[in-house]
Amino acid sequence: MAREKQIQTAGESAIVPRHIAIILDGNGRWAKKRGLPRTAGHAVGAETFRKIALYCRDIGVDYLTVYAFSTENWNRPEEEVRTIMRLLNKYLHEAIDTMERDRMKMRVFGDVEGLPAELQALVAKTNEISRRYEGFQANICLNYGGRAEIVRAAERYAEDRLAGTAPEKLTEEQFSQYLWSSGIPEPDLLIRPGGEQRLSNFLLWQCAYAEFYFTDTLWPDFTPAELDRAIEEFRRRDRRYGKV
Numbered sequence: 001m002a003r004e005k006q007i008q009t010a011g012e013s014a015i016v017p018r019h020i021a022i023i024l025d026g027n028g029r030w031a032k033k034r035g036l037p038r039t040a041g042h043a044v045g046a047e048t049f050r051k052i053a054l055y056c057r058d059i060g061v062d063y064l065t066v067y068a069f070s071t072e073n074w075n076r077p078e079e080e081v082r083t084i085m086r087l088l089n090k091y092l093h094e095a096i097d098t099m100e101r102d103r104m105k106m107r108v109f110g111d112v113e114g115l116p117a118e119l120q121a122l123v124a125k126t127n128e129i130s131r132r133y134e135g136f137q138a139n140i141c142l143n144y145g146g147r148a149e150i151v152r153a154a155e156r157y158a159e160d161r162l163a164g165t166a167p168e169k170l171t172e173e174q175f176s177q178y179l180w181s182s183g184i185p186e187p188d189l190l191i192r193p194g195g196e197q198r199l200s201n202f203l204l205w206q207c208a209y210a211e212f213y214f215t216d217t218l219w220p221d222f223t224p225a226e227l228d229r230a231i232e233e234f235r236r237r238d239r240r241y242g243k244v
């Protein structure tokens with residue numbers, strides 16, 4: 001399975017993962033270490049995302065999928081949730097203004113209907129603009145849960161079965177078309193900054209064969225150099241897919 005692609009950089013050839021997924025973790029601790037409110041960490045984390053997304057585009061990654069707000073994150077203090085929603089609002093507004101210049105498409109994975117109305121409108125707008133472009137794509141997981149995604153996919157398949165538009169025998173490939181990530185190749189490399197070594201309900205289906213890279217670096221401190229280190233490590237992995 002040739003999931004990575006060969007790109008030429010300054011005369012040398014290097015494997016670049018086609019799809020990188022990142023769990024944006026450690027914003028709160030980053031702020032706490034500096035005596036700032038947790039929300040200050042989220043604001044800096046959003047800037048880090050912008051930098052890393054553009055870097056991914058520049059080195060030839062096709063898809064970057066980031067976990068920005070989970071279905072479980074609603075259980076945080078109301079004030080923090082409100083601030084995160086406000087930051088997302090600001091971020092999407094800015095992205096809409098700069099997508100063309102940045103040559104960046106965006107798609108949201110998650111239960112968009114559970115987001116505040118204003119955010120829903122911004123998501124619809126970014127989707128519409130993205131349809132006009134080719135090239136690098138960032139996927140933002142908002143109100144996302146891997147289990148919720150699989151359950152919803154099963155419900156949608158059941159609806160299609162009842163309507164007589166879906167096959168009785170389902171392949172993995174066909175099932176994956178019901179996921180939010182439909183049409184997008186699976187992540188090759190999953191990165192979790194912030195020191196925790198767990199998935200926290202992220203891309204459960206899609207990460208079946210992803211290579212994992214964990215680092216203690218807190219997300220706001222994450223740099224292109226750290227991404228390079230993750231990709232270096234990825235290149236040393238032997239992806240066997242069950243073979244010898």
Ligand code: IPE
Binds near residue numbers: 030073
């Ligand atoms: C990740 O950073 C951002 C979200 C989950 C919204 P955290 O807010 O989880 O930061 P830590 O893990 O508490 O440091």
Ligand code: IPE
Binds near residue numbers: 068073
């Ligand atoms: C995972 O981080 C969710 C996002 C980054 C959006 P959390 O900080 O919510 O995960 P746990 O609580 O450490 O598992």
Ligand code: MG
Binds near residue numbers: 025026027194
């Ligand atoms: Mg966290």
